[in-house]
Amino acid sequence: MSLYDLVHETLLSITSNKIRTFLTVLGIVVGIASVILMVAIGEGSQATITESIKSAGSNLLVVTPGGRTSGAFGDRGGPPGAGGAGAKLTQDDVDLIAQLGGVAQVAANGTSREALTTPGANVNMSVTGVGEGYETVKAIETSVGVFISSEDIRGGTKVVVLGPTAVTDLFPEGTDPLGQKVRIKGINFTVVGVTKSKGGNALFNSDEVAYIPLTALQRYLTGSDSISTINVEATTAEGMTQLQTDITATLLAAHHITDSTKADFSVMSQSDILSTASTITGTFTLLLAAISGISLVVGGIGIMNMMLTTVTERTREIGLRKAIGARPVDITMQFLSEAITLCLVGGVFGIAIGWGVSEIVTATGLLTTQVSLSSIGIAVSVCAGIGIVFGYYPARSASKLDPIEALRYQ
Amino acid sequence: MAPILEIRDVVKIYSTAADEAPALGGVSFSVEPGEFVAIMGPSGSGKSTLMNIIGCLDRPTVGTYVLDGVDVAKMDEDQLAEIRATRIGFVFQSFNLLPRATVMRNVVLPMIYTRVPVGQREERAEQALAAVGLDENRWYHKTNELSGGQMQRVAIARALVNDPAIILADEPTGNLDTKTGEVILDTFRRLQAQGRTILLITHEYSVAAHADRTVHLRDGLIVDGDEAAQ
Numbered sequence: 001m002s003l004y005d006l007v008h009e010t011l012l013s014i015t016s017n018k019i020r021t022f023l024t025v026l027g028i029v030v031g032i033a034s035v036i037l038m039v040a041i042g043e044g045s046q047a048t049i050t051e052s053i054k055s056a057g058s059n060l061l062v063v064t065p066g067g068r069t070s071g072a073f074g075d076r077g078g079p080p081g082a083g084g085a086g087a088k089l090t091q092d093d094v095d096l097i098a099q100l101g102g103v104a105q106v107a108a109n110g111t112s113r114e115a116l117t118t119p120g121a122n123v124n125m126s127v128t129g130v131g132e133g134y135e136t137v138k139a140i141e142t143s144v145g146v147f148i149s150s151e152d153i154r155g156g157t158k159v160v161v162l163g164p165t166a167v168t169d170l171f172p173e174g175t176d177p178l179g180q181k182v183r184i185k186g187i188n189f190t191v192v193g194v195t196k197s198k199g200g201n202a203l204f205n206s207d208e209v210a211y212i213p214l215t216a217l218q219r220y221l222t223g224s225d226s227i228s229t230i231n232v233e234a235t236t237a238e239g240m241t242q243l244q245t246d247i248t249a250t251l252l253a254a255h256h257i258t259d260s261t262k263a264d265f266s267v268m269s270q271s272d273i274l275s276t277a278s279t280i281t282g283t284f285t286l287l288l289a290a291i292s293g294i295s296l297v298v299g300g301i302g303i304m305n306m307m308l309t310t311v312t313e314r315t316r317e318i319g320l321r322k323a324i325g326a327r328p329v330d331i332t333m334q335f336l337s338e339a340i341t342l343c344l345v346g347g348v349f350g351i352a353i354g355w356g357v358s359e360i361v362t363a364t365g366l367l368t369t370q371v372s373l374s375s376i377g378i379a380v381s382v383c384a385g386i387g388i389v390f391g392y393y394p395a396r397s398a399s400k401l402d403p404i405e406a407l408r409y410q
Numbered sequence: 411m412a413p414i415l416e417i418r419d420v421v422k423i424y425s426t427a428a429d430e431a432p433a434l435g436g437v438s439f440s441v442e443p444g445e446f447v448a449i450m451g452p453s454g455s456g457k458s459t460l461m462n463i464i465g466c467l468d469r470p471t472v473g474t475y476v477l478d479g480v481d482v483a484k485m486d487e488d489q490l491a492e493i494r495a496t497r498i499g500f501v502f503q504s505f506n507l508l509p510r511a512t513v514m515r516n517v518v519l520p521m522i523y524t525r526v527p528v529g530q531r532e533e534r535a536e537q538a539l540a541a542v543g544l545d546e547n548r549w550y551h552k553t554n555e556l557s558g559g560q561m562q563r564v565a566i567a568r569a570l571v572n573d574p575a576i577i578l579a580d581e582p583t584g585n586l587d588t589k590t591g592e593v594i595l596d597t598f599r600r601l602q603a604q605g606r607t608i609l610l611i612t613h614e615y616s617v618a619a620h621a622d623r624t625v626h627l628r629d630g631l632i633v634d635g636d637e638a639a640q
Contacts, residue, residue, distance in 0.1 A: 005522040016510055320506040323467065324568070325495020325523040327488045403467050404458075407506060 001330045010337045013310075024306040025346040028386070031296030032350025032379050033357065036371060038292040040358040042285025044369035049277050052198070052206070053270060059104070059237055060137065061244055062268050063097070063230040063251070065089045088226040089265060094131065096254055097232055100246050102239040107133035107231045110214055112221045116170060117183040123169045127184060127210045129217025137231045140211075145178050145193030148213050156215035160189040164197045165207035182210070187220050240269055299346065300386040307339050307394035318398050319406025328399040335398050339391020340384055347383030351376055412479065413440035414575055414607050415464065420473035422459050422630075433459040434470070435630040441576070446598065446608045448618035451627035458580075460627065461611050465498055465578050466490045478575040495523045499569025503581035505561045507553040507568075513539070514549055517567045524572050538567040541604070542597055559590035566597060576607040583617055595620045 001009075014021050065088050091108070098106045108131035116123050134140070135147045142161065152159050160182055162170070167177050181188045189212060198206045218225055234243045247267050248260065257263060268276075311318070318331060355376075358369040422434040434456045441447050451457040462468040463475060466482055469490075475483045478497050482490065494500075507516050517535040526534065539549055542563040553561055562582060569577050579598065583591030598608050599620065610621060618624045626633050 001522055002525060004528065009522070012511070012515075316506055317508060320502075321519075321523075322491070323465070323494060323500045323506075324520040325491050325572075327491040327523075329488075330491075330523065404462050407502065 001326070001333065006333055006337055009334055010341050013334075013338055014341060020306060021342065024302050025342055025349070027299030027302035028296070028343050028346025028383065029299075029350040029353060031292070031299035032347050032383060033354035034292035034295050035289055035382075036351055036354025036375055036379055037357050037361075037369070038288035039285060039375040040354070040369035040371045041361070041367055042281065042288045043372055043375075044358075044362070044367060046278060046281035046285065047370050048368045049281055050274060053273050053277060055139070059234045059240065060270055061232040061234065061240065061247065062273060063089065063093070063232060063247060063265055064228065064268070065226070065265050088224075089230060090225050090227060093251055093254060093265075094227065094230055096250050097230060097247055100243065100250060102235050102243045102246070103232055104235045105133045105137055105233040107131050107135075107137040107233075108214060108227045108229065109134055109231070110217045110222060110226060110228045112217060114184050114210075114221060116166070116210060118170045118180070120172055121170045123166070125166060125169075125208050125210060127212060127217065127221065129214035129221070130211050131214040131227070134211075134231070137233050141196045142193040143196045145191070147193055147195075148211055153213045153215055156213055156219050158187060158189045158216055158220070159192045159212065160184070161193040161195060161211040162191060163195050163207040163209040165205055166210055167194055169208065184210070184212070185221055189216075244269060296382065296386065300343075300390040303339055303342055303386065304390035304394060306342075307335060307391055308397075310338070311335065311394045311398040314398075315401060315406045315409040318401050319403045319409065322401070322403035323407065331399040331401075332395045335395035336388065336391045339395065340387030343383040343387035343391075344380070347380055350383075351379055354379075411442060413476075414443040414445075414478055415609070416440040416474075416476045417464070418474045420460075420463060420470040420475060422456075422463065422468070423471045431630065432471075433630055434463075436473070437627075437630070437632055439625055439632060441607060441609065443607055444602065444605050445623075446602045446621045447610070448621035448624040449609065449611045449627060450613060450615070450618045450624050452613060454629075455627040456630040457611055457613075457627050459630075461578065461580055464576075464609060465500060466493045491523075495520065496572055497575045499566075499572070499574040499577045501562070501565050501569050501577060501579035501582045503584040505553075505558075505565045505585070507561055507564055509554045510552060512550050512552055513544070513556070513564050516553055516564055517571055520568060520572050526572075534571055535567070538570040539564075541570060541601065542567045543600075557590075558586050559593055562586065562590075562594050563597060566594075566601075570601070570606075576609055577601065579608065579610045581612055582610065583612075583614075591617070 089108075094106055094108045097103060110129040112127050112129070113124060114127045116125060116127075130148050130153070132150055132153055140147060143164070145161070147161055148159060151157070162177060162182075170182060171177050171180065177191045177194060180191045182191060183189075195207075195211075214227070232243070232247065234240050244267050248263065251265055252258075252260060252263060255264060321331060355371050358371050361367050362369050417440070418438045420434055420437045421432055423432045424430075437456075437460065449457050449460060459468070463470050466477070466485075469485075470483055473483065474481060477493065480493070482493055485493065508519070514532065514535055517538055518531045521531045521534065536549070544560060544563045544567065548556060548560060553564060556564065566577070577598070582598075583594055586594060595617065598610065602608055610617070612618055
């Protein structure tokens, strides 16, 4: 049988029962579309996280409590001192770092996850206690009102600045949040400002946050003088390595630790954070891909099911084809080619739909997604692979049918 | 003239159990080119087994089978497929047409396994359909819109299209009424007149009567006509 005939026979056969073909292909479409979409979400998150780390400035060093293996994202919700018993940073450490040469600015912050309540809502979110200079180092801008002032930080005033998502979560639409009260741990905080949107990703929405003075956080919420992150901005990019060494030495001495491998804090530069972040987002992407991969396997089983049904239904046709001269390999190729074609057709539509939905998700501003050529390439080869794996057994059993028995089959 | 088909001492044993009689117990006969031969026998006589061996769908356990000058008894599966494609035209009791396909596609089908160039297929199919006398206005109808007699003529056209050495028909009139059956048997006789060799398997005397001669089978052996009549 020539390639032309193979293709021709395949097309005739898959178009002969359009509804069944459509439903079978749908399984593959859904599987591939979800893989494309999930990988796009994962990679989009990776891109936005990388972007946001880079936009924080290349001169930034981040000091967090705990050893290197933990607390890399200490400013993102882990309780102060997450690195272990006694491992904590305090205002004394901040002051020591501020005195070092090559430091442009130091900004400390603490975080705590709290329930924020207003008369109409109750929302859990990350509350960041900001120290002096935080606004500058993190490049935070307000769209309404003002940010936490130095006076607020020194006095521990009960004021709060909300992210735009936090505002919509807490207040009915159209309410002017300025001057409103928000209860955190039973204490009323007054809203003084709203930050500009920074966008979010699948891992973390940087607009769903509340900023309060660090002193207020320590006094009313955590009850401890711990600091979860010290952001240090160096004066020059060239001085980063030296500054990293200096900070480490200073804090080791202050914490009375002689063995640097037992440091109860870590000093990370932007590239350290980037590599940690991409490890996390890489795992995250893989996880999403694996979950959606399950639906692809289910789609493949659907293909196998349809092919087995087809082989049974067409037993007499197979017998006839053998009688008029089809070799076993011709029969195998015919059914294998049907399975592969179904998968590839499903793959093409799946890619189109997955891509389309990714673009829509991005357009809604909910999440940033990024469809990569490699995920499309993988999707296509996975499709062909599924066709071969799940089509081989039915095709093989068709080719092994005894023509005499097959022709008598009722 | 050399026989077009020669079977010598063919034995076919299906079961390895010692107490079971062989399906064919040593059958020999030959067919000359252009002959119309009927093979007759009651069910269980071994005529289906013989047909499967003649049709190269099965191999004899012992014995030789020379078809059109080629010894096919020891061929492997792919070689047998090639023989079936080029030298044998099958006609079945239940037609075995592709139901949702057109007459033309059914007749073209065997040519995809003999690599006939695409451009020549339709012409050859038209010749075969003309040879069996099917109305030209039916050629592009779907086969499930045809009558039984028309379907069987499509099947015969399909058997002819690769220009085989013999046409092997297994109870071709079994699913047809007597009158339509006569039309089909007339078709076979017309093909014989054009020089085709025809082998027809049946259990009906009235059908076998159309052939030049009849080979009678009983219990896996060839018997003469009088014996078979008892």
